[in-house]
Amino acid sequence: MIGHILHINHVSKHFGGNVAVSDISFSVDEKQIVGLIGPNGAGKTTLFNCITGFIHVTSGDIIFDNKKINKLRPDEVCRMGMARTWQRVKPLGSLTVLENVMIGAFSITNAAREAEEIAIEQLDSVGLTDYAKKTAGSLSIGLKKKLELARVLATRPKMLLLDEICGGLNHTETDGILVIIREVRNKGATIVFIEHDMKAVTAICDWIVVLNSGEKLAEGTPEDITKNPEVIAAYLGGGQNA
Ligand SMILES: Nc1ncnc2c1ncn2[C@@H]1O[C@H](COP(=O)(O)OP(=O)(O)OP(=O)(O)O)[C@@H](O)[C@H]1O
Ligand SMILES: [Mg+2]
Missing domain, CATH: 3.40.50.300 (P-loop containing nucleotide triphosphate hydrolases)
Structure with missing residues (x-):
């Protein structure tokens, strides 16, 4: 039920x-x-x-x-x-897209390798795989919003x-x-x-x-x-x- x-x-x-x-x-x-x-x-x-x-x-x-x-x-x-996104997205601009999503994953694991695996999976789920190594600050607003989604999804929220x-x-x-x-x-x-x-x-x-x-x-x-x-x-x- x-x-x-x-x-x-x-x-x-x-x-x-x-x-x-x-x-x-x-x-x-x-x-x-x-x-x-x-x-x-x-x-x-x-x-x-x-x-x-x-x-x-x-x-x-x-x-x-x-x-x-x-x-x-x-x-x-x-x-x-419980995970939330922010009205004004604020990725860590000098870190890569992958690293930003790993920060989300670190709320559920301490292991860097596992955090990276979760981040790779979530970048794929929002269609940002090709941007993984780019700095977050270089993304357009549309892609920053997808990054924001990937970051919160990496916390595996209910x-x-x-x-x-x-x-x-x-x-x-x-x-x-x-x-x-x-x-x-x-x-x-x-x-x-x-x-x-x-x-x-x-x-x-x-x-x-x-x-x-x-x-x-x-x-x-x-x-x-x-x-x-x-x-x-x-x-x-x-x-x-x-
Ligand atoms: N930290 C704060 N200190 C004082 N007032 C605040 C604070 N945060 C929000 N407010 C006030 O609370 C009210 C509601 O603001 P809120 O940001 O929740 O609205 P909102 O529905 O999200 O609006 P928007 O669609 O513009 O984002 C507003 O009057 C705002 O000025
Ligand atoms: Mg608001």
């Missing part, structure tokens, strides 16, 4: 007087692709930062794989099988949080990333996907959660969400992100 792998339970995050995330609750089923959408400043990245331990919630609970992770550090959350992994890419590059994401899910991972491109979101997501000004505005299937009048008014109604 498929169960929930992640519960967000009445989570709030305040920065001084600024309520970035306000009483958000939702659950993510195993092996689903869940889209997290909403206007700029809605609280999407802040929620990712809370889930992955980079910041801690002001109130509420986050349960991953049946364990409360609210107070864990990023490395502890990562070792439980769950991936992708923060605008298609941001700044053209349609062909976006389609390439969507194919990889589907393959990752088909191999058994669960994915939460922050994305502004609604075509990409509706193409790939089983379920969508909509945030607006730190609050959950709606959740539902792509079909329901794209027809939801409140979502259309707040986000899809022809604004710059629609």
Whole structure:
């Protein structure tokens, strides 16, 4: 039976007087692709930062794989099988593409040879094998995003949080990333996907959660969400992100 792998339970995050995330609750089923959408400043990245331990919630609970992770550090959350990509990709530019992916693999092994094998496998899975020896800084933005995916896949995650992994890419590059994401899910991972491109979101997501000004505005299937009048008014109604 498929169960929930992640519960967000009445989570709030305040920065001084600024309520970035306000009483958000939702659950993510195993092996689903869940889209997290909403206007700029809605609280999407802040929620990712809370889930992955980079910041801690002001109130509420986050349960991953049946364990409360609210107070864990990023490395502890990562070792439980949760990986995230960054909205602004930041590979170590002077290291090679292979070495960057090996850094991901070192979170699950101390052996350099095994890390290299995992990295080679993941570079292949994202189509970057030919770039393995190039410096990461020399890659185009499209290839840097693939490198970012390979780096997190090298941690062998149960769950991936992708923060605008298609941001700044053209349609062909976006389609390439969507194919990889589907393959990752088909191999058994669960994915939460922050994305502004609604075509990409509706193409790939089983379920969508909509945030607006730190609050959950709606959740539902792509079909329901794209027809939801409140979502259309707040986000899809022809604004710059629609
Ligand atoms: N470290 C921080 N200190 C203070 N305020 C912050 C911090 N991080 C985020 N915020 C604020 O929290 C709110 C939510 O920001 P967040 O980056 O989570 O939005 P987002 O939904 O990811 O937006 P975008 O689509 O632009 O990436 C914003 O008002 C932002 O200014
Ligand atoms: Mg963001």
